Amino acid sequence: MFSPENSELGKSLLRGRAFSLVEMVVVMGILLTLGALIFPLGSRMLEMSRSAKCLSNLRQIGVAAAGYIADNDGTLVPRCSNSSPAIGNAKGFRAYLAPYLGGDKAAIRVFACPSDKTASKRQDYGDALNTGLTPASYGITSIYYYGINGESLPYPGFHAYAPTSEASYPASFKITAVKKPASTIFVSDIGRPDSVTAPLKNWTESTYKLTSANFGYAGTPSNWTSGDWAMYPRHAGGKINVLFYDGHAATLDLQKDLVDHPFGDPQCLYDNF
Template sequence: MVVIAIIALLAGLLFPAAQSGLVAARRAACASNLRQIGLALTLYANDHQGAFPCTTHGLPMSQADQAWVYTLAPYLADVDEVRLSPGDPKYAERLANHASSYVMNEYVTVPVYGFSSVIEDYTNRRHLPAPSETFVAFIGSDSLPAHVTADHTHSRGWAGSWQFLLADIQPDRFRTGGANDLRTAGSANYLFADGHVETIRGEDLYNRWQQNPDFARPPSS
């Protein structure tokens, strides 16, 4: 009985450590994917007068092959490896359906048109005043369909509700315990326009959203 108790105690100590190590490894692999995507975005922008690639926003299903991740394929060593985040519960589905775990920020891919002209446009990397503070790509929400057209956020609407944000992205992708309703009990990786990747705790992102619900909008300076 003593031996069994010791084994149970050791298992109780080792399992959380092993789980934490697995989460850390997945988070690091995901960050590597995003850094490769960031480099591909830079190379693409250099070849296209600073423009970011388009998403499938507003396109018919017949043009799903225009998803940004496939536009970047010539700039990536292995698009099928890079487009999927380790730990994505829909990994197999997204792999089979040519979808991606990552979604592009609507602000940097979709301009806003007025009656006769563009009234808001952040789609050119060269025109961003603060690339190091501009969110470009996020880890997509678990609720998104495993389809190639689920390749972008609707971040202009995030100011309306935290739930609108959670419909697009997953702030707690990497966690060691259970999820809470706000999805803040973990962390996620974020790609910025200058190519760097940050790991941000879900709680910190929620606080950022409370202070500035429109934080996904590129800063003016």
Template sequence: MEIAIMYRKGFTLIELLVVISIIALLIAILLPALASARQTAQSISCLSNQRQLTLAAIAFSVEHDDYLPKPWWNDTPRSDGSQIGSWPYRHPLWGWDYVLNDVVQNEDIFRCPSDNTESIRGTWTTAPGQEADDLPASYRINTSHNPDFGFAAIRVEQFSRASSAIFFLDGLSQNDALHHVATWDPVAGGLLGPNTSQWIGFRHDSNTNNPSRFNVTYLDGHAATAIWEDTWEAIDGDFILSGTPQQVTAWRSEYLPWPEHGIRQNFSP
């Protein structure tokens, strides 16, 4: 009796090449989608961080006579030298982030998941016992609304356009003490303007050649991804300050009298 032995043929070279080509095609299709999904998830997490910081600032105001934290010098709400020490924060741990970390007790929310710089705040001091000085530096506070170069705090009730007033934003840092932006700032490290955006963290834009999207929170607590050009559009016409029209934007929605307590001179924002 003859027994027929069947030999199974393996894949041919052409078949292997076809399979490899299909796999490569699937990878090429799926990778951008996965990258986009990851970017979206990071942006949502970032928005959540900023929202928590804004709510912490509002919680701070409840305990401090409706005053919001200033970018720095949070030992007093005033700029005239009075009430110094009325707030419990002292140099160097008196910036807005140190103050709000006292509320949230969570350093992680100060780091945007899309921020790969690993920048921290507080490397300018290494005094003993100040380990909490080093906080992630992904976000900046917008202090353009504040009078008197930010030395004076502003109350929540003084915001007539809280839903359109940018409060926190994606920022960039140089590992220094600067952690704010302001349209009137005389210091280059915090200066902000329609053509001055070097301190904005455009981390949530797929257009890496000309990015314009970044995350912000507004004083009413809602967070959103903003487009740089749109944030400079005029809101509700001009505001008259000392007889001079001042443009109202999301960056500066309030023009309180300068100087608030008569110790500094005003200049054009």
């Protein structure tokens, strides 16, 4: 019986299909090189997609805040309802805005940045919006004015704790108090850096867990504290996404755009002067 393996033609064809060891090494080298090129590109594309979704979240928060302001005679959303917040008895700004985002479950999704791995894990909605539990990917900029520019507005700036009667908000809680809405940050990415003295690229968040609570603030570079909530470079390259008071969202370089321009600097993006 004819067998291609036993014929000279068959042997020739089989030899033609085989790879030598050198050829296999070359092919594997090419594949590894392509993988090394493609994998980082894929990771960058994925992060770009996450950052774009994060910016979309911030814009939705801006629309919700505009609705709250319109319904409350120009009053800005309070950071928290209680001057001594504790798990279970305080209402954070996320809960105030939830009705304008389609309800609690929809709001939970909006308040979770896709690059925030901890916040994105939450499946049990429960009462997270009211208790301040994660998702806490975003916080209102804490504008501290104690001894700064001669001002002494309530802590922390425009979004202090809600007064006993919400009808008694002072003028500093009104949108008209924001002098530069297009260049003053309202909401930003937040995190819990283990050490604020470490280079931004080396920041870690070992204390940030699903049980962590944040009642709405984002500490600014002028008052960062290790282990506390702060504006955080959540996105690749030390980038942070922010929402301005005029409703537009943007990606900033945390070092160049914020750290390098502290209170008193004309280019400071969280100083209302």
